[in-house]
Each structure stands twice: as structure tokens, then as C-alpha cells.
């Protein structure tokens with residue numbers, strides 16, 4: 189069943205209003221709501237005293253209108269009585285300041301006290317709702333967050349390190365603590381990488397990020413264990429924060445959940461404009477975490493904002509964003525939030541309904557979209573994505589670059605996105621895979637800057653190439669070992685043989701300056717003659733690899749910038765400099781052709797095409813991400829949304845959506 193819903197806060201509104209909300213939801217084809225993820229102070233008004241009566245009544249009203257419920261465990265925002273009796277549960281930030289009450293997500297994930305209270309409320313809710321016919325599943329906590337730097341966290345970190353390294357000798361060697369005289373003789377001497385401590389040892393810093401990530405995974409697991417034991421019929425998920433959030437290894441966090449959900453705000457207050465190819469990367473990443481379809485648990489339904497506001501979603505945008513999620517693998521769209529709150533920090537974070545609660549334009553759009561999903565949902569739910577292209581994303585590498593970006597303008601996520609955008613432009617399906625993934629199904633693998641390169645990862649990449657894959661990797665590949673120490677061999681380290689090159693030297697570019705490269709390979713140079721590069725330039729000495737492009741300027745003008753090596757049945761391409769669209773688009777166009785990947789559809793800029801498969805049936809989604817009407821050329825086909833037969837040049841309205849099926 190396709191799930192269509194809203195995040196609903198009945199506790200914010202008088203009880204007499206609940207039936208009105210439920211009726212309006214039903215009329216908008218809403219069949220699911222998420223409740224209670226911030227309701228701890230209502231569910232447990234004082235220590236150990238539970239009150240589920242109000243929530244029972246709210247669920248009953250919803251259930252009477254055919255609406256099912258996902259319950260949030262409310263542990264992202266502890267109640268004031270807990271803060272008052274146990275101030276030690278509060279997180280300490282990187283500056284060493286202990287957070288105080290008045291916001292949310294302020295807890296230390298290591299606090300045994302907090303963990304106990306969290307288990308207790310989870311168990312009480314689980315026991316109360318395990319057999320409730322309306323409750324279909326659980327969301328644990330809300331958007332797991334930031335590391336804690338308290339003394340207790342430090343002790344936990346030391347214990348975690350003991351498990352990882354076994355002996356201080358191993359740790360001292362791996363981190364190179366001889367540098368600046370940091371050789372530890374007791375585990376208790378090991379510090380946390382607090383901001384006031386200057387630039388930390390890179391080994392320590394990376395391990396702290398791994399540890400913090402593992403802490404949230406462990407905190408989540410305690411709730412999973414309770415819910416699995418008490419509520420075996422209900423699913424368990426958590427709402428992730430897409431590609432951009434990078435303080436938790438999301439592959440680990442996803443492992444023991446039934447499916448991944450995420451919160452998608454294309455016009456969120458931290459972004460200036462709407463970047464829908466970047467949103468597509470969010471969806472593809474979330475689908476890839478478990479290689480299965482996912483939910484959007486919070487889909488933007490209004491202006492975003494706490495103290496100031498973003499522009500309103502333009503007419504058609506909410507529908508477009510929802511269909512884009514489905515096109516990339518969502519089986520559920522749940523809007524944040526049902527009605528805009530009259531009070532609290534998020535007064536200006538708008539929902540489907542305005543503060544006044546009357547249906548307006550956005551409600552009508554949600555209703556229209558709901559009608560479409562209600563009609564087509566069976567065809568969409570559980571449909572598969574079969575990507576021929578993968579991008580390698582490694583949280584260890586992300587964590588390591590956070591500490592040491594290598595060059596002032598370099599951002600691993602931004603660089604990753606710039607490659608993804610070239611693939612997106614050509615409408616090819618992409619999985620975002622982690623080290624250790626079986627790569628044999630992919631024709632093309634792009635691995636931007638795999639900085640932390642373990643022997644396992646290097647040999648998996650080499651085997652992939654030998655067995656016929658096309659690997660593209662880049663500058664800063666193979667620089668570090670697992671412990672974040674620089675390798676003792678010429679770069680690209682363990683990949684040098686596979687790539688058939690060595691990096692003779694590297695030249696980080698001054699901010700705002702760069703070089704350009706000249707494509708020398710015959711087929712490639714038909715697509716583009718040259719491209720600007722910036723941020724980073726590797727000077728490459730080919731050792732068996734063919735040169736695809738050379739530098740245009742400076743003391744290494746004429747030297748190799750991009751190379752291609754043939755190994756076994758495959759190819760390994762090395763891109764030594766950072767470029768943008770002008771570099772990535774011709775290169776990707778050539779790589780797709782060379783590796784036999786067929787784009788889903790050729791479209792003009794800003795029109796996205798993706799495919800999902802329902803059994804043998806191919807579903808082609810064509811989305812106009814542009815505000816303006818755009819002409820798209822289609823084969824003879826049928827649009828399932830409008831019921832029209834289409835062929836040839838079609839004028840797709842701004843934000844227009846087609847769902848085409850040949851079967």
C-alpha cells in the first residue's frame with residue numbers, strides 16, 4: 189500500500205479540532221500520520237507516571253477516518269522534570285560548554301541515566317501500543333545528531349579504543365603518537381578532540397568520529413531491541429537527513445532498521461535556492477543505504493523557517509518534490525507538518541495548513557497529489573530501481589576530510605555532488621555504495637577521492653576492473669590508511685598499479701585560481717576541447733596508462749592530468765584535477781558510452797528521467813524540474829497520471845510530471 193501522510197501534533201490543538209483534521213486528511217487521501225515524536229512531557233508528565241489516554245483518543249479519531257499511525261519514540265526532546273533531576277544528561281559541545289534546557293537533541297548519547305529513561309518510555313509505549321490495530325510502526329527518536337564531549341563520553345571513548353586496538357602499543361603506533369610527544373601510557377590519558385585543544389592528531393580525530401557515530405547506532409539499537417521484542421508486528425525506522433548529514437555512518441545506522449526514512453526540505457532555510465539534482469542525490473543515497481525503497485517521513489509542505497522564512501513553495505513544487513521522491517524509490521510521502529504551529533520555535537515552519545487551519549492552495553495541491561498516488565500507488569509501491577552505475581561513498585573518508593580538507597576550498601560532499609550531477613544530467617540510475625559492496629552488477633563506478641583506502645577496498649576496486657568494470661577515481665585517492673596516517677608509497681598508493689600511474693607531485697591551487705586541461709584523447713576531444721580546473725592538480729607520470737588530457741599552463745603544462753589504464757577486462761580512469769560541469773559532463777558522456785550504459789531518456793536541461801520496475805513492468809518518470817514549460821521528445825507512450833497517449837515533442841509544463849509505462 190502506498191503510504192501518504194502528514195506529521196501530526198494533536199497535542200498542539202484542542203481536542204474538538206481533531207475530527208476536523210481527520211476529515212480534511214481523509215479528503216486529501218491521507219492514510220498515515222506520524223505522531224508523538226516530541227510528546228514526552230505529555231506521555232510521561234512526571235517521573236514514571238504515564239498518560240496515554242489523550243494519544244489513545246487521538247489515534248481513535250484518526251483510525252475512525254481510515255488513517256494509520258507511525259509512533260515516534262519521543263527521546264529527541266526530554267521533558268523538563270528529567271532535565272531538572274538529572275542535569276548530567278546534557279551534551280557538552282566541542283567548545284566544552286554543557287548545553288542547557290530549552291531546545292531539543294541536547295542529550296548525551298552515552299549517558300546511562302538518559303539511556304535508562306529512554307528505554308523506559310520506549311518500553312511503556314511499546315507495551316501500550318503493541319497490539320493497537322492502527323499502529324503500523326515506529327520511528328525511533330528524531331534525526332540523530334551531534335557528538336558529545338563530556339567527561340563520561342571521554343571515558344566511553346577510551347573504552348571503545350581499548351576494544352579497537354587491544355593495546356596502547358597498537359594505538360600509539362597507528363596514530364603516530366610519537367609526534368609532539370603524545371605517547372600514551374594509560375588509556376585514561378587519551379583526550380577528546382575538543383575545539384580548544386587545537387588541531388588534533390588525525391588518527392584520534394577520525395576514531396572519535398567513528399566512535400560518536402557508533403554511539404548513536406548503539407543508542408538506537410537499545411530501542412530497536414525493545415520494540416522488536418514487544419512489537420514484532422510493527423516496523424521500525426528512523427528519519428535520516430539525506431546525503432548532506434555527515435556525522436553518523438548512515439549505512440551502519442540503517443542496518444537493523446526495517447527501512448530508511450528521511451526528511452526532505454528542498455527549499456529548507458539552510459539553502460538559498462532549490463537544487464533538485466542535489467535532492468535526487470539525497471533520495472538515491474537513502475535508497476542505497478539498504479538497497480530498498482524508503483519513506484520520506486518529512487516532506488516539505490510550506491515555507492520553511494524558524495525566525496525568518498523561505499519563499500513559499502511555488503504552485504506545483506510540492507507535487508513535483510513528492511513525485512521526484514517516488515521516482516527515486518520512495519514508497520511513502522509524509523508531509524511536515526499537517527498544520528502550522530501557532531507557538532514554539534517552529535512557528536514559521538509551515539505545514540499543509542496555515543496557522544488558521546483552513547485549507548488553501550497547498551492543501552489543494554496535496555489533495556491532487558494524494559489522488560494520483562491513491563490511484564497509482566499499487567503500481568509504485570515496492571517498485572525496484574536497477575542502477576548500472578554506482579558512486580562509492582565512504583563515511584571514513586568523509587570524516588577524515590572534515591578534519592583535513594587538504595585545500596581550503598575542497599569539500600568531499602560538494603565534489604561528490606558535482607560528479608553525481610553529471611550522471612543526473614544524462615539520466616542514468618545511480619546507486620551510492622559503500623566499501624565492501626559487491627560491485628559486479630555495475631558497468632561504471634565513480635569513486636571520488638577515496639582518501640582512506642584500506643587494502644580490502646583497493647583489492648575490491650582492482651577486482652572490479654579486472655572483471656570488466658570501468659572505474660573512475662581521482663586525486664586524493666589512496667592517501668591514507670585506515671588509521672588516517674599517510675601511506676608510505678607513491679600516490680595513488682594501493683591503486684597505483686591498477687591505475688598504471690604514479691603521482692609525481694601534487695599542487696593544491698590558491699583559492700580562486702587554477703589551471704585548465706586539454707583533452708587529447710580522440711573521442712573525448714570531439715566532445716570538448718578543454719576544461720577549467722581548480723583546487724587541486726596532480727602531476728601524473730603514466731606507468732602504462734594512456735593519457736586522456738594534459739595541463740594547459742604552468743610548469744607542468746603538457747603533463748598528464750587524466751589517464752586511462754586497461755587492466756584485465758576493464759578500465760581504470762584517473763582524474764588528477766578538480767573540475768566542474770565542463771570537465772565532468774564530457775567525461776561522463778564518454779564514459780557512459782564506453783562502458784555501455786544507456787541513458788534512460790535524452791532530455792533537455794532540467795528535465796529528469798528515472799526508471800523503476802514493478803516486476804517486468806518498466807515505469808518511466810519524466811519530471812520537469814524547471815519553472816518554465818519545456819519540450820521533451822518521447823517515444824509513443826502512455827501517461828498513467830493523465831491517462832493520455834503521448835508521442836513525439838511534448839510541451840511539459842513547469843514542474844510537470846509524467847509517469848510513462850510501455851507495458
Ligand code: GAL
Pocket residue numbers: 330331451486524534537
Ligand atoms: C526537521 C525535524 C522536524 C522539524 C523540521 C523543521 O529536521 O525533524 O522535527 O524540526 O526539521 O524544522
